[in-house]
Amino acid sequence: MIGKLDDYMRFNETALSLRSTRQEVLASNIANADTPNYKARDVDFASALKGALAKADGAAPALKGTSPQHMAGKGVAGAAGSKAAGSLADGTPLLYRTPAQGAVDGNTVDMDLERNAFADNAIRYETAITLLNGQIKGMLTAIQGGQ
C-alpha cells in the first residue's frame, strides 16, 4: 500500500524537486549578471525529468558488461545545440546557454531571458504543488471512505 502511494506521487514529487533545482540555477544566473566571464547555465527540464524518473524506477539505462571486470557504465544525457556544463550532485545534467548577444566582459547572462525563465519556473513549481495537493486530497477521500 505504501509502495503504491509512493508510485502514485512519484511523478509530481520528482518534478517538484527538479523545479526547485532549476530555480536555484536560474537564481545563480541572475545573481551573477555582473560577474565578468560568468557563463549562464540551465537545466534541460524534459530530459532531466526523464533521467530522474528512470533513476527512481531503478531501471537506469546501464551498459551491459560481458565480463565481471568491466566498469559499470552510466547513460549520458544532454540536449543538442548546447554544450554540457557538468552535472549536479544528484546527477541532473547542466547545460551552458547559447548567448544571443555577446558581452565585452565575457558574461553570457541575458537578464530578460533569465527573469522570464525564473517566473515561468516559479509558476510551474506552484502547479506541481497544486497537482500534488489534489492527489493528497483524493487519497485522503479514498482512505476515509468519503466521510
Place this chain on the structure above:
Amino acid sequence: MSLFNIFNVSGSAMSAQAQRLNTVASNLANADSATSASGEAYRAKQVVFEAVPMANGATAVKVQKVIDDPSPMKLVYDPKNPLADDKGYVTMPNVNTVDEMVNMLSASRSYQTNVETMNAAKSLLLKTLTLGQ
C-alpha cells in the same frame, strides 16, 4: 532543499552590489578631493566580482578585491591653487562621474532584481509548507 540555497545566492549578490554602490558613493563624494592623508589626490576605487561555486550547482557572488582605478589622473590648470606644481597644474582625482552614475544605476537595479528573486523563492517555500492541508 535547494530553494533555501536561493537565499544564500541572492544574499551574496545583494551584499556584493551594496559594496559596489558603496564604492560609487565614495568615488562621487571624492570627485574633487585634490589631496588626502597621504598627500596625493584621491584615486577612484572599483570592485571586482567573482563567481563562487556552491554545493549542488548554485553559484554565489563575492567581491574578490577592490582595485584602484588605473586610468590616468586629471590635470587641471590652476596656478593660484597651493597644490599646483611649478607649471601651475593641479593633479585631480581620476573619477569619471558619468561612469559612476551608470555604475550606480546598474548596481541598484541588480540589487532590486535579487530582492525580487529572494521574494519569489520565499513565496514558493511558503506555498510548499501548505502542502497536504
